[in-house]
Amino acid sequence: xxxxxxxxxxxxxxxxxxxxxxxxxxxxxxxxxxxxxxxxxxxxxxxxxxxxxxxxxxxxxxxxxxxxxxxxxxxxxxxxxxxxxxxxxxxxxxxxxxxxxxxxxxxxxxxxxxxxxxxxxxxxxxxxxxxxxxxxxxxxxxxxxxxxxxxxxxxxxxxxxxxxxxxxxxxxxxxxxxxxxxx
Amino acid sequence: xxxxxxxxxxxxxxxxxxxxxxxxxxxxxxxxxxxxxxxxxxxxxxxxxxxxxxxxxxxxxxxxxxxxxxxxxxxxxxxxxxxxxxxxxxxxxxxxxxxxxxxxxxxxxxxxxxxxxxxxxxxxxxxxxxxxxxxxxxxxxxxxxxxxxxxxxxxxxxxxxxxxxxxxxxxxxxxxxxxxxxxxxxxxxxxxxxxxxxxxxxxxxxxxxxxxxxxxxxxxxxxxxxxxxxxxxxxxxxxxxxxxxxxxxxxxxxxxxxxxxxxxxxxxxxxxxxxxxxxxxxxxxxxxxxxxxxxxxxxxxxxxxxxxxxxxxxxxxxxxxxxxxxxxxxxxxxxxxxxxxxxxxxxxxxxxxxxxxxxxxxxxxxxxxxxxxxxxxxxxx
Ligand code: SF4
Numbered sequence: 001x002x003x004x005x006x007x008x009x010x011x012x013x014x015x016x017x018x019x020x021x022x023x024x025x026x027x028x029x030x031x032x033x034x035x036x037x038x039x040x041x042x043x044x045x046x047x048x049x050x051x052x053x054x055x056x057x058x059x060x061x062x063x064x065x066x067x068x069x070x071x072x073x074x075x076x077x078x079x080x081x082x083x084x085x086x087x088x089x090x091x092x093x094x095x096x097x098x099x100x101x102x103x104x105x106x107x108x109x110x111x112x113x114x115x116x117x118x119x120x121x122x123x124x125x126x127x128x129x130x131x132x133x134x135x136x137x138x139x140x141x142x143x144x145x146x147x148x149x150x151x152x153x154x155x156x157x158x159x160x161x162x163x164x165x166x167x168x169x170x171x172x173x174x175x176x177x178x179x180x181x182x183x
Numbered sequence: 184x185x186x187x188x189x190x191x192x193x194x195x196x197x198x199x200x201x202x203x204x205x206x207x208x209x210x211x212x213x214x215x216x217x218x219x220x221x222x223x224x225x226x227x228x229x230x231x232x233x234x235x236x237x238x239x240x241x242x243x244x245x246x247x248x249x250x251x252x253x254x255x256x257x258x259x260x261x262x263x264x265x266x267x268x269x270x271x272x273x274x275x276x277x278x279x280x281x282x283x284x285x286x287x288x289x290x291x292x293x294x295x296x297x298x299x300x301x302x303x304x305x306x307x308x309x310x311x312x313x314x315x316x317x318x319x320x321x322x323x324x325x326x327x328x329x330x331x332x333x334x335x336x337x338x339x340x341x342x343x344x345x346x347x348x349x350x351x352x353x354x355x356x357x358x359x360x361x362x363x364x365x366x367x368x369x370x371x372x373x374x375x376x377x378x379x380x381x382x383x384x385x386x387x388x389x390x391x392x393x394x395x396x397x398x399x400x401x402x403x404x405x406x407x408x409x410x411x412x413x414x415x416x417x418x419x420x421x422x423x424x425x426x427x428x429x430x431x432x433x434x435x436x437x438x439x440x441x442x443x444x445x446x447x448x449x450x451x452x453x454x455x456x457x458x459x460x461x462x463x464x465x466x467x468x469x470x471x472x473x474x475x476x477x478x479x480x481x482x483x484x485x486x487x488x489x490x491x492x493x494x495x496x497x498x499x500x501x502x503x504x505x506x507x508x509x510x511x512x513x514x515x516x517x518x519x520x521x522x523x524x525x526x527x528x529x530x531x532x533x534x535x536x537x538x539x540x541x542x543x544x545x546x547x548x549x550x551x552x553x554x555x556x557x558x559x560x561x562x563x564x
Contacts, residue, residue, distance in 0.1 A: 012231075082415055084427060
């Protein structure tokens, strides 16, 4: 495998901020040295818990509490422990992509759209105030319906009013888009 | 006088590989900034260098998680961090007569201020330990064995695996000082079963002065040694729990770490086994030639296999400081004299009063340099 040229030479950290959904955690973004689109169908096979949206070309999966999204040349991660953890995840994703690409001959690519997210994952992004403004008794109930495609994200009133949840809203919109759910 | 010969490698390696200097210059010139945390790309480049260095350290010690490595200003700070962070009032420590003052003085300070007690296991004049002495030193409150991997005075390599076994049989942890071994001897924390480890960046790891670090085994929680900014969880009045941030308050020595990274890369790619093999050749040769000089007293085991490249000796009829000075002035040979910050080791070998001369080799030392050193000693009859 070392003989082959690596698919990704570099993955550079470009942004880091406190996590919007968990205290004391960080979220970060990193840039791939090449577009990872063509590896996605292979990753979709390799990553057992992947959520894959072939139309939008986004892959989402979790590793422990970390929520990892790959899109074009961007890696976005929520709920990393800290900066060292961020570098470890970058290494992990880089190796995963490079290894998958190197072994692509022996992997059957999957173009199937898959949603492997739990309501709890969606719930963790919501304001979690149980304010009932969406018409649901709790945020968790809202998350269940969102996942089932019965409601749209925009029905969560606090998420769309004011600055307070703006970072969360952005992440949430990306997640919803990845899943192909109603925004 | 031929060109200068440096035989003080156990103090600091010199010269460093050029890539070490290049990395330091390039860090200051091209990166220059401090840690980022969401700030800007260049700050992330700085952090990335630190992480890459952490990975190289982890690789050297066969540590699977680089987060268990924290950087310090050197082995002395590392030892302070580990001992002061681990030991609680009432604890007892087993240590050895070959320890550096970084261990002995820290333990003694804890004895005076924190009701920590320690027992020193003595070796014979060859640096040999009777393992039953370690067993006999254990008390019900023994929590730690603090020892070096190899002596900075006589170069003697300690039987770590056997000592670790004794410590763990008695539920005590092991703190290993690798100042004289890391980079020239294999140090595998899993194989040696080490719990806490201190390393120096500027010796056989070929980095600059002012950088070192610790390894802390997963599951062991230490009190912090210093408090300050970590760039994370800033609202909290206490230091974060997670490693390495917990032990890296303040701005790190970025240029030093950039240099150390290159030193480690060199060592890891060449392989410690091959470095040891090459050094062993020179050690064997040096011992052979030193032993043949009958006007000289050579301390330590005299056996290359249990020795790193450090030799303690005295020339009959001369003060060691006079010998060191003569070697320097007349032959351009740099060696040390005195107690080398390890008085108990000198007590063990019987040189506490006058001290000894210490010559130490490194990864570029040649047999020819040993010849020049021996010739110079020959002249001191
Ligand atoms: S509107 Fe949003 S915050 Fe309020 S209960 Fe519904 S999901 Fe939760």
